[in-house]
Amino acid sequence: MRNNRQTNNDRDLTRVIKCSSALGLGLMAAFLYSIKQVTPEFQYRISIGTGISFVAAAALSWAFWRLVFGKPNDSDNGLSKPRKRWLMLLSVLLTVATLAPFGYALKGIANEKIVEIVEGTALAVLALSGVGVLLWKAARFLEDDSKQANDHDEPGQKP
Numbered sequence: 251m252r253n254n255r256q257t258n259n260d261r262d263l264t265r266v267i268k269c270s271s272a273l274g275l276g277l278m279a280a281f282l283y284s285i286k287q288v289t290p291e292f293q294y295r296i297s298i299g300t301g302i303s304f305v306a307a308a309a310l311s312w313a314f315w316r317l318v319f320g321k322p323n324d325s326d327n328g329l330s331k332p333r334k335r336w337l338m339l340l341s342v343l344l345t346v347a348t349l350a351p352f353g354y355a356l357k358g359i360a361n362e363k364i365v366e367i368v369e370g371t372a373l374a375v376l377a378l379s380g381v382g383v384l385l386w387k388a389a390r391f392l393e394d395d396s397k398q399a400n401d402h403d404e405p406g407q408k409p
Contacts, residue, residue, distance in 0.1 A: 268315045276308030282351030287358060314340045
């Protein structure tokens with residue numbers, strides 16, 4: 251009973267991660283594609299390309315997380331070589347697809363402003379990296395705690 255509930259929780263969490271990541275990256279790609287002018291005033295236009303950007307980014311994100319999590323019945327012996335290659339390829343593709351629209355959006359900005367934007371972006375990346383490390387450490391702590399709790403619940407073991 252406990253194992254079945256854990257499996258359902260893991261599956262639900264994977265769905266949340268896949269869906270929220272796909273939605274977030276899709277919306278970001280669509281928004282950045284729609285930006286047509288930043289200075290002197292902000293202008294954007296929604297077009298067919300906006301929808302294509304959304305679908306492409308969401309599909310890439312979904313494929314990436316599906317590759318990371320694998321199938322429920324996969325062995326725990328590690329990733330196969332083809333799977334590692336696909337994971338690396340999708341990682342590079344998602345990185346380029348994330349950074350390219352930012353570069354494209356900066357095309358009409360003066361050089362003085364670009365320095366300020368790069369500094370602000372670097373600070374944001376550092377802050378988000380810090381949050382990512384904290385979330386990773388919290389996830390590892392919770393995983394270790396869950397393993398210890400499961401070890402104590404198994405029959406035939408002394409407390």
